[in-house]
Amino acid sequence: MPERILIMGGSFDPPHKGHRALLMAAARELAPEAVVLAPAFQAPLKGLPGAPAGVRVAMLRALVSGLPKGLRKRCSLDLSEVRSRRKVYTVETLRRLARRHPQAEFHFVVGSDSAASFHRWRDPKALRRLACWWVGARPGAQAPLPPGFHRLPGRFPDISSTDIRLAAATAGKWRKLVPKPVAALIRGRKLYGLHILKELEATLKDSRFQHTLAVASIAVRLAERHGLDRQKAALAGLLHDCGRCMTPKQMVARARAWKVLAPRREDLIRRAPKLLHSYLSAELSRRRFGVDDPEILSAVRKHTLGGATMSPLDRLLYVADAVSEDRTHPGAAGLRSLAFRDLDAALAACLEAKVAHARSAGSWLHPLSHSLWARTRR
Ligand SMILES: [Fe+2]
Ligand SMILES: [Fe+2]
Known part of the structure; x- marks a missing residue:
């Protein structure tokens, strides 16, 4: 009888209880002689920092260490994709394994999301020839299975690695979604933005830190609603006020020392140095924090005064900062719900309020804010 090998691939960034449930169900169903876990090498994410390949491998080993003994002993990690340090298609990995085990029968297990995108994978025909495909559907998943796929019995938790990374970066609930040893590694190595959170908590006033969390959280929800990148929105929200750790005097000194390019910088220094904080x-x-994504940096830079041009992420962060849950002034709740319906209308309303406030208080309005307000009224 040919050897039966069960394979699970993915970036495992991080590995979670959904992966474990799939693995255990597939092992119960198929009783494989060997189980191969093949973590992918993944290009660095532009949004929230992902874990380096070596750390993802350590987390995967931690997940395996918590499996029942009978299954654990059959598991091994195939690190070829990670070691190649390039994007490797699953069809390449399967062909390599087939050459190494010419007599084996391969079974590949995936979650609902991967099954739904299977038609976009490299060479689905060859993939179907090389392995038998199994999917663990999430509760309520209605989508028909791709041709040739088999459904694993049972119901599988609706957990995604992206959601875990987002929750970690916005101080949300994520610990129960991963096995304990994986959670310990995430905390210990301060992955997924936890190092940023920790530093912000230490350097910002508590009210500013709570505001930061509220902005990051609503930025993620607004990004989801308006079809923007949730990870970039989270990181932009998290970082937008990190410069508020300085006093106005320090801001002026730092702006000069770093030759910060703020529009009408000397006016800002003289009339409203706190406004330097976004730059x-x-x-x-x-x-x-080593963030070099120009979209994220632009949104952070423009979150207070706006800019001559504003990308969708710039506009989202500007609005998120004005409508976060910690804003409790009259009208905040209305602006918040407007932001979910129409981001541009919410931006215009925020500017209208800013101009009205400056006029009634007789305070200085930066020309950038004024021209942005004038543009939104056209
Ligand atoms: Fe700010
Ligand atoms: Fe803010």
């Missing part, structure tokens, strides 16, 4: 936050994001 300094972008600079700190780059220097201290």
